Amino acid sequence: LTATVLPEDATDRKVTWTSSDSSVANVMGTGVVTAGRKAGTATVTASAGGRTASVRVSVTVPDETVDITFKASDVSLKAGETLYAVGDWGQADAWKRAGGVRLAKSGGAYTGTVQVRKGHAVTARLVKVDASGRTTWDKIGDVKATADRSKTVGLKWDNAVDKTVDVTINAAADLKSGETLYAVGDWGQSNAWKRGSGVRLAKSGNMYTGTAKVDKGHAMAFRLIKVDASGRTTWDPAKDRKSTADRTKSLGVAWNTSKVNEDGTIPDDSEISISGKGVVNGKLTMQAHHLNELYLVGANTSDKATWWSDSAAIAVSGAGVVYAVQAGTAKVSAKVGSKVASVDVTVEDNSTVKVSSVTISGDSVSNGKLSIIAGKSVQLSAAVLPENATNKTVSWTSSNSSVANVMGTGLLTAGKAGTATITATADGVSSKITVTVTSAPQPSGDIVIAGAESGKVVGNEEFQLTAREKDGSSFKNVEWSIPNTDLLKFINGGFSKTSTGRTVNLKAEFSFMRDDYADTVVSVKATRADGTVLTAQKKLSVGGYDSWSNSDPVDSITPSADGLVKTGDNEYTLTMSAGSSKHVDLKVLPSNARQLPLWSKLGGDDSVVTVDGDGTIYAHTAGTFQTGATIYNRYFNLTVVVE
Incomplete structure (x- = not known):
């Protein structure tokens, strides 16, 4: 607290501070107020020249918190997905991902812990967030609990996804430059027969394909539309295609043809294409000595197909099964009647194990940062994973070698003051730390x-x-x-x-x-x-x-020094000779409580005594000086008499 005394030229401007109840709120001569061990109210008063001003201090007991651990089971995450528990347990941003807790993989479950005020109601639900930021909420409903103690709250992802099936629509159509193909219709979704609720069909080989998630057993009716660059829509003149979402499957359709092939093949009079696991836009990448099964889209299953490869890198059977013989490239083709389809295959040497991560460590490196004095050196190291990576050779670079120079061994030497980025790279994968260099201190003398x-x-x-x-x-x-x-x-x-x-x-x-x-x-x-x-x-x-x-509250502070005399509750007197110094030792209990005090002047002239932060007291001239020390909510007052 600060006391302002007016007018500024008042003769007696010395301020004294008092508290009506020091066990609730103790005030030092400097106006520093420390909350006591018990809750309640106390009046702190400042006095100067016969005038006073007061403030009422209320001391409350802090809210006790408990740890609530959310444990989610029966959750299956796709690549790039992250699991969160969101809800309301008294935190800011309730029911928002920012106020939730990210759940990390732990054994066969996902867990995360938050601190909640004891006794608070807890309501939570799981959400999945994919790599693009799209959020999927669990359909099982809110889970409720009370934070009466530290405990684990179980969450379970609803398997409602099993109640739907994926229906893939394969379509053949002739699109002009700038046109996009959609399947629109009614399969139980909102905004039926609108482009916004339809499926955009992407180019895949000689056809266009897209997938809709449909409630199992639901009737489907749909039609193809073309949308040009200006947004103008052209509807397929053929009548609606119909099917039932009885299972996960593919439907084959073609522009201006009402026929629907339930096996995913394109109806007759359409082009054929090659598809299979990993085939994207007519290209396929395989590891050497691996197998893959290819199949034709747009051909009837009864049609006889002839398969061949134009390179020794790939061998192909008459049924479309391909074997990656050796590293290289090949064009695999199939012919049905007069129609031919091809796919470009790249075979990689799987004897090479790629580096997945690089991590920089070293003395004083923390959270990707390092502070170092100019002229000093530190040995950095880089952990390369996986352990069996083929190329684990690490190269080191600095963004500013005049600030921080790094050798090929990872030895870093600090140059002039400034910042630099150190990068360790192995097999194209990098890790970075920021190095801050401060000027070397001048000789410290005395x-x-x-x-x-x-x-x-x-x-x-x-x-x-x-x-x-x-x-x-x-x-x-x-x-x-x-x-x-x-x-x-x-x-x-x-x-x-x-x-x-x-x-x-x-x-x-x-x-x-x-x-x-x-x-x-x-x-x-x-x-x-x-x-x-x-x-x-x-x-x-x-x-x-x-x-x-791990630090407990302070229970007691006991000062000791040669000539120290206890004169009352938390009151001590120390007599010293002018020109001498003494050190006041403090015994703080329990031993794992905070040990460092804050010394403050309570009264007297600085020309009489100087008190340092380590508890050393210097007596200068004859007189009396009041000081005191506080650790958290414990204190003692000391009167120094200099003779």
């Missing part, structure tokens, strides 16, 4: 960065750092900086990347997406009274979700 002595801070923890001379004296000016605000922020710098002063307050950033510790550096530029500039850096490891979740 500069000391005190605080966070272990070099580790817990995610979401607040702490202090102090820059001082080795003898404890202050610099004329101190400037602090960090590379970015991904891991740390300066609290007294407006949650920014920079701050100033002998002692600064920082906050470790916390993310549910990061479990492990990640490294960063805090840089200091200190100027002495004679103008000498010193620089130094302190490396810190910032904890992720695991460090935060």
Whole structure:
């Protein structure tokens, strides 16, 4: 809190802070309010020159959350599809994919976990999202539960898909440039007999084909239409074709012919084409020493066909079965009467195993990023999968070698300050990381960065750092900086990347997406009274979700120092001689609670005492000075008497 005293030239502008109930809300001399251990309300008052102003502080108990794990079974995903659980469990973007949870393959099921406020109602349903972003909702209905404890909620995909069959329409038609062929009609879909609900037929060999999903047993009636580039529609003059969707099947039709072939072949007087598994637009790719079965579209099953291949790469039987003999290309043809159809076949050597993925790793590489000081080196490595890939040779490149140079062995050396992208490539598959190079610090001389002595801070923890001379004296000016605000922020710098002063307050950033510790550096530029500039850096490891979740609330803080006397509840006195220094050690329980305190001035003149972020107290001149330390919701106050 901040107290504004008016007028600005008032004689007595000194502000004192008090709380009506410190167990609910404790206030320090700087106006920092800390919530106590119990819920309730307290009045915090600021006083100056006989005037007061107050604010009412309400302390509430945080909502308790539980883990709800969604487990989906009996789900079959096609290539490129992703499974989500969406719904309403108190989160933002309820019933939207952005507010749902992506389910990952786990054994024979798909699972994903969310945090839900304890006691909240949970309503969920499964959705499938394909590679184009199209969403398919589960038809089984909403599944409901209550988040009374951490538990697993079972979801099951409705097998309604089994109630439909795929009907493929093979059509022969003569299209002009810019024309598109559709099958429109009524097979139980909405907007029957409209182009929007019809099936667009794509070119496949000598015919056009497309598939409709129809309720099993439903009657079908359809007709062909041509749509030119201007959108004008021409209807097939033949009458409606009719069939029943009794099974998954193909129907063969032709423009201006009412006949429907239930075996998918094109009615007589139409062209023939070759089809089969993997045949697309008259082309087929096969692996060496593999078989495939081809068949004719547009020919009657009773017609005798003659098959042949024009290359030794492919052998073909009289029934259309092809065998890939060796790597190469071939044209496989079939003739019925005077009609001939062909397909171009490419045979690949299956002794070659392609690389599927490349992953870069190395010391301090995290989430595709690496921070390094100019002049330093780090060995990078690239994991190539699968293990039996034929060509696992890795090549390394840098987008800016003057910033980060990488050798063929993966050894990276930092050059000048800046950013560069390092790429590792194997068999055409690449992985990239972004490297940020910071300038090497100048000789540190007698500069000391005190605080966070272990070099580790817990995610979401607040702490202090102090820059001082080795003898404890202050610099004329101190400037602090960090590379970015991904891991740390300066609290007294407006949650920014920079701050100033002998002692600064920082906050470790916390993310549910990061479990492990990640490294960063805090840089200091200190100027002495004679103008000498010193620089130094302190490396810190910032904890992720695991460090935060594994830390317990603070139960107690017990200070200790030579000559320290306890004078009351959370009140202590320390007597020192001018020109001396003492270190106040803190015992924080439990041992896995946050350990780093925030020291603050509660009263007195800075010319009497200086308190650093590591708990070192420097006594300068005779007088009295009040300070205190807080860790989360625990605190103690200390009066320093300097003789």
